[in-house]
Amino acid sequence: MATDKKFSKVTFELMETLLEVHNLEEALTGTLEIIVRELDSEAAAIWLLDRKTNRLAPIFHTGPVDISNISIENGIGIEGLVTKTGKSMLVSDAASDPRFDGTVFDDNGLITKTMICVPLYNVSENEVIGCYLIANKNNGSLYNDSELELCEHMAVLAAMTIDEKGFIVNLEEEKEILISLRDVTKEYQTGDTVNQVLKGINLDIYKNEFVVILGESGCGKSTMMNIVGGMDSLTGGKLTIEGTDFSHPTDYQLTKFRREYVGFIFQAYYLMPNLTALENVEFIAELVDNPLSSAEALAKVGLSERAGNYPGQMSGGQQQRVSIARALVKKPKLILADEPTAALDYTTSIEVLRVIEDIVKNKGTTVMMVTHNVEIAKMADRVVKVRNGKIASIKKNLHPLHAEELVW
Numbered sequence: 001m002a003t004d005k006k007f008s009k010v011t012f013e014l015m016e017t018l019l020e021v022h023n024l025e026e027a028l029t030g031t032l033e034i035i036v037r038e039l040d041s042e043a044a045a046i047w048l049l050d051r052k053t054n055r056l057a058p059i060f061h062t063g064p065v066d067i068s069n070i071s072i073e074n075g076i077g078i079e080g081l082v083t084k085t086g087k088s089m090l091v092s093d094a095a096s097d098p099r100f101d102g103t104v105f106d107d108n109g110l111i112t113k114t115m116i117c118v119p120l121y122n123v124s125e126n127e128v129i130g131c132y133l134i135a136n137k138n139n140g141s142l143y144n145d146s147e148l149e150l151c152e153h154m155a156v157l158a159a160m161t162i163d164e165k166g167f168i169v170n171l172e173e174e175k176e177i178l179i180s181l182r183d184v185t186k187e188y189q190t191g192d193t194v195n196q197v198l199k200g201i202n203l204d205i206y207k208n209e210f211v212v213i214l215g216e217s218g219c220g221k222s223t224m225m226n227i228v229g230g231m232d233s234l235t236g237g238k239l240t241i242e243g244t245d246f247s248h249p250t251d252y253q254l255t256k257f258r259r260e261y262v263g264f265i266f267q268a269y270y271l272m273p274n275l276t277a278l279e280n281v282e283f284i285a286e287l288v289d290n291p292l293s294s295a296e297a298l299a300k301v302g303l304s305e306r307a308g309n310y311p312g313q314m315s316g317g318q319q320q321r322v323s324i325a326r327a328l329v330k331k332p333k334l335i336l337a338d339e340p341t342a343a344l345d346y347t348t349s350i351e352v353l354r355v356i357e358d359i360v361k362n363k364g365t366t367v368m369m370v371t372h373n374v375e376i377a378k379m380a381d382r383v384v385k386v387r388n389g390k391i392a393s394i395k396k397n398l399h400p401l402h403a404e405e406l407v408w
């Protein structure tokens, strides 16, 4: 009975959350977060059915592995079966359950022990549009029937909200992977002690997307970025750049990659004080084949009139924009920005973020940006949360905000 009381409280909290939501994403993620907390679970996902392809894809997930690039045929696997039949399922030993094809689990890399999967109904059409999936209790125990019931309540409530507010399920087309990290680890040895900084990172970065890496100071964000940018080497695992293994590049490959492929933006601007804005950009342009014109790069960050100014004559925000122009002049496929606004006040931060937003909007460049500012993450296409050397969750923003809309 004590459980019942607790669960009615949770159901009430779910309802309150749903009353306040403005879009599909909030309805789904808000309810999922409550359930993961209440059921003390390792991983969870919301899968939605794309009618065009008859495939299910996770539009939001939380947990130790990146499953955002996976889609499965409707009817296959637990998610597929639940979506196809509309019946809830409580599975005790997923990996060896004869009802399911084991290869489906191999795909996502999560060793699923126990799980709950419940369908998500579109009430007015009376059809299943996807499912909720909750996997592995943190304390190792199995899910029970009352927990299954709670998940069913949640799905009904969320589905009603989806229906009432007229949300449309529209999965994006499949994206091309630019960079992929698989089980990437990084250790630092200091004396006799080994400090494991990255503890198995699995992440795909897609072409032309804007990914924000969010996490507390010291969790490994910069280390991860530095590995992606070829500024640091990985201890274990695999890094792939456009399908080519780049886990252990030669010095030549590394130099070429850093020079031609990646534009870096850091918290510190690293501008040469004795060179003008234009000269600072030209200095980098001379190092690469086929650069953008330096004047054009400065124009892109809105600093044409400042071309002749020295760094000391510019504000922090303007200096950071020069450093962005310096990254852009290389026409990089990838821009890595590590806390680019951490040293700036609110107004100049927005000024810099607007430039980054422009870069993303004009396509052709993938931007990966590290921040510990939760508000800034609202601009991203996807938000990757890092906690203690691991990926804690990955969230797709269905409605990214403009820089001007951010408030902190």
Ligand SMILES: Nc1ncnc2c1ncn2[C@@H]1O[C@H](COP(=O)(O)OP(=O)(O)O)[C@@H](O)[C@H]1O
Residues within 6 Å of the ligand: 188, 189, 190, 195, 197, 215, 216, 217, 218, 219, 220, 221, 222, 223, 224
């Ligand atoms: N060169 C290094 N040698 C030893 N430890 C390091 C080195 N670089 C980073 N670390 C450690 O790795 C952890 C993660 O650092 P970092 O990736 O910079 O975190 P974040 O960018 O999230 O603040 C920290 O505990 C830091 O002390």
Ligand SMILES: [Mg+2]
Residues within 6 Å of the ligand: 218, 221, 222, 223, 338
């Ligand atoms: Mg850092």
